[in-house]
Amino acid sequence: MHKVFEIAMGAYLQLLAGVSWLSHWLQPNAGDSYATAALVVSALLIGICCAIWAVVLRLRFHAYREAMKSALAKAQGDIRFREAMISACPEAIAVLGSDMHAPLSYRGGAGLLQACLDGPDAPLLAARLETLLAHGAAFSAVVRTAAFPQVSVRGCAVGSRAAVFFRIDKDASSADADYTALLDALPVPVWIRNRHLVLTWANRAFLAATGQATLRDAQLCDAKLDKSERDLMRVASEGGDVDAVRRFAVVDGERRVFSLNMKKLPDRSVGAFATDLTDLAKAEARAQLNTESHTAILNTLETAVAIFGADQRLIQCNSAYVRMWHLPQDWLATRPTLNDILDRLREMRRVPEQRNFTAWKQEHLAQFEHAGQHVTETWHLPNGISVDVRSVPYLAGGAVYLFRDISEKLAQEESYQLLKRSQRAVLDTVETATAMFGPDGRLRIHNEAFAALWRLEDSELAGEPHLTKVADLCSSRTGRDGIWSMIAAGISAPDPERYNAWGDLVRADGKSLNLSLSRLPDGATMVSFGDVTDLSRFSVAISETPVLPPVQLNEPVISAA
Template structure:
């Protein structure tokens, strides 16, 4: 095909051409035109091939770009597939199989082709199901998406798809929400299986069972229920709402579920399969609905009715007997008693009508002294009640306090419980019963004593002993059963205690003549460390009782208490010595601290900033408090050592009180407290250590200030009588509990609850020590909640009081 330009050039050479210009001939022009046409054709052809080559080059570049893009997308796809732990299996045509990827070893899934051996890492059922899904995918192209549990307890997801004529199976490990969903699905399947099994079980039981929804309507019934209401099937019974029980019973069950208990049990008759039956209904709340089961107890009720008639007949017969009869149920309560039983024990009819237990009846009879008097009543009663667990009758002989003898037979009942039969046989065995009772009491008394007892006859031979005696001295039963002489017994005892003195003393006490026998006593220390107290008591009939009491525990406790007391005294001495030494060692550096601090605070030393002066003031205050504490400790240590000497002089009462008040005036102002002082006109003076008196008053006022509320009141009342001065300090603080009053004067006891007071607990201890050193007394009046009042008395002449005390 020619280009337009070539067509335009060649067009004049065609037929019907116009005349040639310039007088040229047609042949020349024709040749020229042919030459020009060939040139033009060649040029056009070259142009066409050049354009085609250019287009091919552009198409090749475009294809290369597309291939690069596809390769990039393929690389990204492979990177994405490799980023997630998974196994991809591709089934091609025929037997072609490609497996790539791997899962963590914790999943239990092997890598490579072994991953398709599902039986190696899945359970049998799950492996069979997965293999079936893979076969269906390969044969029919049906995809699947499921999750399965592994043998190691984890979960994996299996996804199968048909892609490009190939079957692709992808295995991934589940995590996060997908794992939770898989576990929930597995739990749901298990729950559904359990529910199906439970429903199948209920369908097989002969008792009607049902389930109701939140509105109380039937939602499911079992086969027995269908038979009872004579329905076609379970669905028909539910759809028709065929009820087995009447409305009243259903309303009661609904009320029981609504009250919160959720459990309903009721026995009622109903028509089931056209016949009257008695059902024991059990219904419980289940979620928003209820589930119930009805047990047919018709035969049981018939048997109970027949049994009731028989029991009534038997009771009428038993009521005519002279033997006392009491029948107790399995729970121990009285089910029946005849007239003879009530008359025999003189029991009140109202009491017996309350169906008391046999234990309650025995306790009442014991309180009325109508029972035997065993040495151990609890053990005796427990032995009686063992009949409830026995299968054989038991016979007892009771010797009562009113001289009656009772033959008691306990017969276990087949349905549970015990029947008691009481026969009064007093006239027949009165004398024998008294003798046996005395022997049993004697034996039981000896056997239950904590001390070893041996009774020797007038001939010196062993007549009676208790087990404690044999155990204490490790005596063989074969020796004791032969009634050996006292010398033989005591020679065996010498194995544990060799010295002969106590045994010779006991032998003499046992074998001496009646007129010369005297009680003896003593204590021996055995070789095994035991301490035994021995004593002998002569009896009027010529026998001798020898007792052996093991007092090892008491002796050991006594020794331990003595050792502990000595250790405490030593520790107290060590503590006092330590406190005294440390206090002396602290006083010197503390004096230096106070001196240098006062020197720093003195303006002549140099100017200080406001904060520095404030810090110096705090140091002085703290040092003064510490100095006071050290002085108190030293004073207490001096008093404990007995080295405190009072500097006695004539003390003016008003001056001493004023000095003590000056010391606490700053604290009074800081706490906003009011101080009331009452000193009688005739207070005068008395003989005492003035410094110690001021210290006592200062500590009492400080204690009252510390326990007084802001804006409160503290009072100091001074009194004088013929032989002493009285100082009473009161506050209106919280008071001191009665149980704490005895401890407040102890050292280092500080009870600061409910107050601003803080201290080491030496103030009141110092008060008591100084007051007692003067020969006076101090006490606290118990008035909890109404403040505290402390009173101390000092003799008018402390010197005379100390001389009288010495």
């Protein structure tokens, strides 16, 4: 302010001096005092205004100069800060712009940019840079150069220009070498094609499978495992899924089966590997042959067989199963569940009548939840057929059902039981103790006299007990002797009648028995015991009575006229 005051006072003094000179010059012609005064005042006012305007201009200029100095200092500070940040940044930087003849470079960014554009991933990087310059779209990518296997590139818009940052992964070379060595050691063919489907890398297994010595040879002849490989690669490069596609290839003169898997990589190339499934295909063929053989064997059985998996779906059934249940083969080929089959059989009235069919069905379905459960039951169907049902666990999970029509068997058993009851009724009328043993040594039938002779209960002789059990029961009642050993030998002998020559036998309790063995046409042995105890005692008594002399009668014998 003091300086401004000095400037204003100086301008004012100069103005007064000018006015004084002007008045002095006008004095000789001062005829008109009013005109002179007006001129002086006007000059004075003009001078004051000019002085004020000069002061204002000087002040404005001084303020503008101070502001420019402050902005320059701030800009220089920002520049120094940015230069420090760029120097501290480990990444190389290249700045591009449409108005620039050459990119700005920091830490060798321009050279690294050119190396990346000369590398195998140049098309990818060029497309990303073009999009960045045209639309300002930021990007990040990993590219390869001749000197570095992995360079991370990051681009972003800075005003009207583009900044590209480069970071060299120094550990990538060793890591890639390890990965390459690992992939090269795999016995599985692995290879990579770029986005133009040109072979860029392959391991030794791929070279061996395609008959090539080096990667260069494989690239020159465009080696491939199968003719359709390029088509599959194209599908994968477009984002499609190529998983476990089976193809055939001739390797070392042998036709082999490969499972091809292909995946699109981040750099738009396609990686692929092939798994040799030749042994698996042969095993599947053998399994299919075994399945067909098993099916043929099952179809020869009269027993209906149905195999259900762990999901309760029908896996396989034989022709007897179809005939027994009259189910359409086309429907069975759809692999229905056991639940569906039981519902359909109920509609056909080919399952037992149940008060609560749902609960009965759930009991059968519950066996799939308990591994190792065996089920044996008999179904009496509304049409009069009886079916023996057995289920056993399936080794692969699930259950195997066996169905057998036992209607005829039950009828035969009923006839047999009726015949046994008839024979028992006939034998009960015979006083001789009689028992019939089958070829297997089991007691088939006996009469009441046999049970009474050996002091046995009917409950003990029920269920066709074996000869040894009957012998033990008899010995526990009457004492041990050799009678039942002789009977056992006679039943096992081809000619049991010769044991009849033993005559009367004395039991351990003193009872005399007459044993008779005879072979029946069906191979059974009829054993008869005659109680001759009284006869033996009478014979003994007769033999011990003394012989009396004959008595002569004096009286004449009067015969009847």
